Amino acid sequence: MTFSENDDEEVITDFHPYYRLYKNGRVHRFYELYGIVEVPPSLEDPDTGVSSKDVTISPHISARLYLPKNTIADQKLPVLVYYHGGGLVAGSAFFQTEHRYLNHLVSESKCIAISVNYRLAPEHDLPTLYQDCWDALQWVASHAAGKDAEPWIANHGDFNRLFIAGDSAGGNIVFNMTMRAGRESLNGGVKLVGAIFAFPFFLIPSVENIEGSLIYKLWNTICPPSEQGINSPMVNPVSEICPSLSELGCSRLFVCAGKKDELVPSEIVSRFAEAVKNSGWKGELEFIEVEGEGHCFQAANPEAEKSKDLIKRMASFIQRK
Helix, strand or coil: CCCCHHHHCCEEEEECCCEEEECCCCEEECHHHHCCCECCCCCCCCCCCCEEEEEEEECCEEEEEEECCCCCCCCCEEEEEEECCCCCCCCCCCEHHHHHHHHHHHHHHCCEEEEEECCCCCCCCHHHHHHHHHHHHHHHHHHHHCCCCCHHHHHHEEEEEEEEEEECHHHHHHHHHHHHHHHCCCHHHCCEEEEEEECCCCCCCCCCCHHHCHHHHHHHHHCCHHHCCCCCCCCCCCCCCCCCHHHCCCCEEEEEEECCCCCCCHHHHHHHHHHHHCCCCCCEEEEEEECCCCCCHHHHCCCCHHHHHHHHHHHHHHHCC
16 A cells, blocks of 8 residues: 555544544654653652563563562562553553552552553554453463563562553453453463452443543544444443453452543443442452542542552552452
């Protein structure tokens, strides 16, 4: 296929504030409007003492690893695989916001974290994106059997305490990964203990005005043609065609919502939590609705008092045996 010079400037999709797609396949994301920048890993974060480094998982997947301060040789820690937000079309494990948030979460949780940098829509379809995230989880799990030995994970990972977590679109990924973990085995026979759904990108049709919302429009712009509309099991966990939530492949869930969340209304998140409780799932669920706060507030400003409180609740969830 060939493109003319005009194709460089012809816009196919303009989905402000996320991205603009041009006819030649180029995607421009509006990071510069919000001062969003990537930052390098740090030998020791000045605020938390957490160490971080970047690794390559595959030609298409990378990650930033985090290790808490004062970790001693061969000390075993809970393992947290984290998926960033960004509407499935934006974001990075290397952005300053994610880096700062993970430093605080790891410091409080005393876990080793793997923040996954996966491919994004619209350049890549959603099944590819979800597969990247599954492959990253399998790569982490493979360390339980002594394979793919990344030293931090191999030396410090306690694979009897494997968790996944994500905010917004990352919460959507956590849902899809947890459902898949209920159907398929992880490498080394590792079991997923718990999952954190923070302000998850879900769509539920009975929520008022959901079909006029930004996330509804975004979903229908990027999803596969077969998943158009609001009933796709990828995004609607209470859809009649969604597999039973009793199949969620972990034993504990932590679900949180913001009472003033305008992007993913708290009613959506609470309906998901209620549906899990009524599904016959045998695990333990903790649901928190934070008064007066909006979408992913704890990631945006982890040092605020309510952010600290939520991060402590997450840390308690991860640390509890």
